[in-house]
Amino acid sequence: MLDAYLAELETELRRRLPRAEVQIRLAEAEAHLRDGVEGRIELGLDAPAAEHEAVAAFGDPRRFARASAWAALAPSDALRMRCVALWGAGMFLSAALVRIATAHKLSNDDALSFFGTMACLVALAVAAFAARRPAPLRVAALALFQGVVVWATLSRVYVRAADAACGPYPRAEAPRALRDYERLERAWTAYRRGGVDALRVADGYLAADGRRRRRDRTEAPPYFKLDLSVVPDRNAAQESWARLGTSTGPADVRREIAALERAQSAPTRDALDWIVRGPVPFFSPGFVVLPPLGVDLLFGGLGALAFAARRRFDRGTYA
Amino acid sequence: MIPMAFRGDLEALVLGALDGGAAHGYEIARRIKAVSEEALAVGEGLLYPALHGLERDGLVVAEWVTQEGKPNRKVYRLTDAGRGALAKKRREWQRFAAGVSAVLKPGPSGA
Numbered sequence: 482m483l484d485a486y487l488a489e490l491e492t493e494l495r496r497r498l499p500r501a502e503v504q505i506r507l508a509e510a511e512a513h514l515r516d517g518v519e520g521r522i523e524l525g526l527d528a529p530a531a532e533h534e535a536v537a538a539f540g541d542p543r544r545f546a547r548a549s550a551w552a553a554l555a556p557s558d559a560l561r562m563r564c565v566a567l568w569g570a571g572m573f574l575s576a577a578l579v580r581i582a583t584a585h586k587l588s589n590d591d592a593l594s595f596f597g598t599m600a601c602l603v604a605l606a607v608a609a610f611a612a613r614r615p616a617p618l619r620v621a622a623l624a625l626f627q628g629v630v631v632w633a634t635l636s637r638v639y640v641r642a643a644d645a646a647c648g649p650y651p652r653a654e655a656p657r658a659l660r661d662y663e664r665l666e667r668a669w670t671a672y673r674r675g676g677v678d679a680l681r682v683a684d685g686y687l688a689a690d691g692r693r694r695r696r697d698r699t700e701a702p703p704y705f706k707l708d709l710s711v712v713p714d715r716n717a718a719q720e721s722w723a724r725l726g727t728s729t730g731p732a733d734v735r736r737e738i739a740a741l742e743r744a745q746s747a748p749t750r751d752a753l754d755w756i757v758r759g760p761v762p763f764f765s766p767g768f769v770v771l772p773p774l775g776v777d778l779l780f781g782g783l784g785a786l787a788f789a790a791r792r793r794f795d796r797g798t799y800a
Numbered sequence: 801m802i803p804m805a806f807r808g809d810l811e812a813l814v815l816g817a818l819d820g821g822a823a824h825g826y827e828i829a830r831r832i833k834a835v836s837e838e839a840l841a842v843g844e845g846l847l848y849p850a851l852h853g854l855e856r857d858g859l860v861v862a863e864w865v866t867q868e869g870k871p872n873r874k875v876y877r878l879t880d881a882g883r884g885a886l887a888k889k890r891r892e893w894q895r896f897a898a899g900v901s902a903v904l905k906p907g908p909s910g911a
Binding site for chain 2: 505506508509510511512513515516517520538539540541542544545548549
């Protein structure tokens with residue numbers, strides 16, 4: 482019976498602990514059980530009865546294995562302090578990142594969510610690595626999950642920042658607006674090189690030999706049509722462009738272009754660059770995976786409850 | 801709030817048993833049972849996770865002792881930190897026991 486019990490004990494231990502730990506636990510259990518059997522035989526019991534009593538006194542092998550695994554995995558007080566310090570450092574880092582991100586005029590509503598997400602990330606990572614027997618797959622799954630949560634949280638941050646930078650202008654039109662700006666810059670370069678005619682050639686209104694290529698319309702050229710449906714003074718834009726044709730020097734052209742820009746209410750060139758070519762395109766798909774702070778804390782809270790319940794169960798009490 | 805649970809604190813019992821000298825797990829279980837006059841019967845298997853936890857926390861140290869013809873045995877003994885922890889547990893238990901006794905004491909009209 483003793484051998485069968487030890488075999489079952491070994492099976493349970495192997496499911497929960499590394500091989501070296503299993504050997505140690507098994508050796509101690511075997512020594513204990515054999516002492517128990519010897520002691521009971523000395524008291525007058527026969528061998529089978531002594532083994533039966535010794536095994537019964539030792540307890541359920543599954544419970545022993547669970548408690549042993551907990552004892553092997555539970556963090557010591559020193560490690561707990563390091564966990565707290567790491568968690569605090571994670572919070573500080575989160576706050577620093579949010580502070581840096583506010584340079585992009587982010588909404589403060591997301592600061593707490595990002596803050597909490599980073600804190601949970603640090604706490605989960607430390608808890609996973611605090612185990613004496615870290616499970617690589619579990620750690621990888623945790624890291625992936627939290628990575629997705631962080632990405633989704635940052636997506637909210639960046640998308641809101643991009644929307645704020647665009648103002649009334651639709652963010653989806655930002656790539657088109659950026660292309661229009663780049664055409665404007667090319668036109669400006671052409672003007673500096675060859676005057677108004679060069680500008681009109683660059684814009685396609687005149688051929689290189691000076692012949693008119695397109696009907697000379699009074700409306701603004703395409704790259705100024707930055708969603709004119711939302712611009713209050715479309716006439717001002719058109720008049721500015723008409724005056725552009727009679728400008729005498731670069732300063733006049735720059736003034737007119739600036740007036741057109743203001744009239745169009747489009748985001749600034751720098752904002753468009755950031756929205757179209759910055760981190761926003763990478764993060765914006767995560768916007769659909771909205772990680773409200775409550776979800777993260779709920780998972781963390783459930784994990785903590787399970788952790789505490791398991792700890793209470795596995796520590797065991799005396800009968 | 802006193803941290804000791806009403807049903808007993810296994811780590812405290814182990815520390816108390818080791819106060820009588822170094823011992824292996826079976827001896828610790830036997831001491832607890834004998835000293836308490838069989839009022840306390842520890843789940844013997846659960847002693848070892850408690851011992852490993854105490855060892856990890858530096859309250860006990862252990863060494864393997866070879867025995868001729870028998871499996872090697874791990875013997876535990878208290879460290880200075882363990883003695884300090886035991887003293888603290890004793891104070892906490894005394895406060896707890898005094899409180900429970902006071903509450904359970906029959907009143908003037910009780911039997």
